Amino acid sequence: MNSTKSIIAITTLFTLVSCNSSKVTTNQNEKQKTYAEISVKEGGKWNGKKYEGGTFKNINQLQVPENHTDHSFYIRYEGPGWESNKIGYRLYLDWRNAIDIFGKLTDEMVLPKVGQDGFDSYHNMDEWGADILKVGKGLGIGSIGRMVNNEMNHFKEVDATFTKVENFNNKSVVSIDYTGWKTNEQKTNLKSELSIFPDERYTKHTIQLSEALNGICTGIVNLYNLPMIQKGNDSNKWAYIATYGKQTLFDDNLGMAIFYEVIDAEKVYQGPHDHLIQFKPTTQPIDFYFLGAWDKEVGGITTEKEFFEYLDTLLNKLNTTNKLN
Template sequence: MKKIKYISIALSILALHACKNKEEVKEQNEQPVLEKKDVQKTYAEISVAEGGEWKDRVYEGGTSFKNVESLTVPQSHTDHSWYLRYEGPGWESDKVGYRLYLDWRNAIDIFGKTTHSMVLKNVGQDGFDSYHEKQSWGSDILKVGKGLGLGSIGRLVNDEVKHFREVDSTKAAVNNATEMSSVDVNYYGWKTGEEKIDLSSTLSIFPGERYTKHTIQPSKSVAGIVTGIVNHGVTFLEGLSENKQWAYIATYGEQTLVPDDLGMAIFYNVATVTQMKKGVDDYLLEFEPTTQPITFYFLGAWEQEKDGIKTEKEFTGYLNEKLKILNKNQTL
């Protein structure tokens, strides 16, 4: 009997131990599953030089760059002052990158990317304009020259595009969120011809997209405000939505510094544009005079982009698909 009693006790202990192990396993299995951190797919920045000093209109002796969230552009700053890393704010998606010359030129340039990773944080850190040479991530690919580049703003006065040579002050800020990244630029006292106005500009980019949404708003209703695409003598394309409310102008062909093929396009609301014309350096869209916000979209599609568009036919098809979205939704 004693033997049976001892066996029963032993079995009870084993049963209790087994239950405890099951409870521990259950508790481990019920631990919350940590979500994998989202991979960053957009980014915007503006970076200023440190450690040097201004001499006339050049920042000399800079030892490093520091990213800032906002900036009032120094009065001494001009093109090639060596103060702003890659000359102004930059923004990118996993497809393409852009930069704005934050000086009198006010043109927008393209960073062609061969990777889906965010790269701007490292661009220009190893030498002020090293991005003009081929890098592991890609390079600066657009020759802007005297033009607007792609999707920037000027004012047409007596058939000449006026840039931002006369401005009282300029402020810029960047914002990074999960769903988008953006650059805000405010120009105060922009003088062209006999007119002097303020102008706000917001450039937004989105995950998985090539396009930048550009919204501008003038403080005064003036004629001649334009955007455009620099003209490199390649194929010119146009498209109109089925409801005739949206359209695009575009170019495609060998028009990079590489040299190789690049497509550039601007989508615009027909009601906001008074004319499309060929200027001295650019294909231009002139906006109707207004003090209301104007929104348009611009994009670059480089043939070396990872999983990118390789031919004019593919590019045209891509543009027409975006036009269908605008036709249906009135927005991209």
């Protein structure tokens, strides 16, 4: 371990703040429509890269332990989750750094009970829904990676990762700070903010890097070889890429899309595992939106035609107002 990483680990180890306070002041008669959380094990112990024993407790902030990796059994459903009354998402808070989709069969908030009865029980369809997206080696939807020599670099070397969740009346937010993300012998700090809104499927993702690196990408995983539909050109402020079809773990129809500002994009192309948007090198904030639309959602979109009509409505709003929320 290098000295920088040692100092960071020692000074920030296990910054856990309990969730006994909330910024949500919604009237009790008003139905909750967004929610974000992160939940970790307490009362057990680490055995190498695995956490044994203990029970899950929701917290507001987390400094990720240095020995945490995929399938450490420490973080409930492996990272922070956020949802609206339409759909849910989670981010693997480890080297994969991919975003997954929870398809919902209800408009209630479901994340507090996901993964409580077994570490990966959410892969099985339940009364609330299930994890419906297979990520594999890809980015999932709307997460960040760096393409170097036609290889997607995930987050295998990071000095420290810190995350917090916040719930407000009009949105729920997951913030993540990555310190010292190393790719191609270069390091950067990356700030990521993911916001979800009532009655909406989309997440607004804002990223900012401390170094202007080439190859920074977001994308849509392409395990089922579905065609990518791209709409928008140089005369538009915004554009989107999207896929639609049977691309879930349950052979259901799912639409996925990413809206991006044309001026931010260097190129759009097919990577080894994903349909990709590569951003121009910059240290300025970049905003984009991503969404999933599952055909089993309550009152949801059930045809390809409906899906693209929905996307076009959002695109028109973006090109008119430059924002969705």
